[in-house]
Amino acid sequence: MNNIKITCIVVDDEPMALNLVESYVEKTPFLELKKKCSSAIEAMEFIKKEPVDLLFLDIQMPDLTGIEFSRMLPKETRVIFTTAFDQYALEGFKVEALDYLLKPFDYAEFLAAANKANIWFELLNGKEQKTQNMVSEEKEFLFVKSEYKQLRIKLADVLYFEGLKDYIKIWLKDNQKPILTLMSLKSLEAELPEHQFMRVHRSFIVALDNIDVIERSQIIINKQRITVSEQYKPKFLAFVNNNSL
Incomplete structure (x- = not known):
């Protein structure tokens, strides 16, 4: 774990909710x-002057919703949504x-979400150094x-690896x-260059250069749909963000 702190702001139009997340x-x-x-x-005006890493952002707010606001943020700024309405989950993933x-939600749930952010920023900060080390x-x-x-398997020709028990x-x-x-997929993963291949599911390692489409929680490679599971999502999102315009 690194010692770098993640800078954040909390955005909510309900004072009790705002104070609770602040305490967390x-x-x-x-x-x-x-x-x-x-x-x-108010958050938008603050970020213009002092950019932050992370927002804990309510969705249903007057004037500008959290979803609308999140689409205006710099790509380096990440979001954890907080809301009383579960119908926004899909919209949250889209952004x-x-x-x-x-x-x-209690502190344990909050901490689990915050830990995802911590993993994401650690991976992002370490990616450049890892890539330099891997090239040689x-x-x-x-x-x-x-x-x-x-x-003899040429790695450039691999689309993805699919694990099936011992095969x-x-x-x-x-x-x-x-x-x-x-x-085993685990032993194979240790042999593969990290900047070329990524584990995205218990049963799949994909070749990053051969991804055709990313659609919500799925990767499409050669017409095959592969789901990115929750366990591997922070690392994959870091890769997507680092390679987005």
Whole structure:
């Protein structure tokens, strides 16, 4: 874990909710509260003068909703939504919120969401250094056992790896059938260059360069839809944000 604090503001038009989230932020060691605001307009004016890393943002507010405000934020600023209405969860995901807290929530729920933000910023801060370190050690191929043979797999040709208990399916460009090999996804993950491949689900590792479309919580590679599970979402969102215009 790093020692860098995540700067944040709390935005809510309900004074009790505003004070509660403020108290949660203040007892979370890696968060630094810069301001609490009773409207999105007030928060917008503050961010113009002093950008922050993270917003704890209510959705249903007068004049400008949290969803509308989140679309105006710089891409470096992340959001955790707080709301009493669960119908906004899908909208929250569309604007790439790190998490969604449904009122009333306790400190344990708040901390779980804050920890997602902490992981996201750690990954973002460490990505550049990791990438530099990986370049000199980049692998171009792997040998895998399949049908009593050692097959040379060119990593640039891999679309994704699919785990099936003790086996892995290796899906390649221009191959209609996958290569089967006896191996665990966990052991394979340790051998792959981190800047080329990412675990996005218990059963899938994807080739980042071969992603065609990202749609809500799914990745599309060669017409195959792969769900990004909650466990791996912060890391994947950090990758998307770092490569977005």
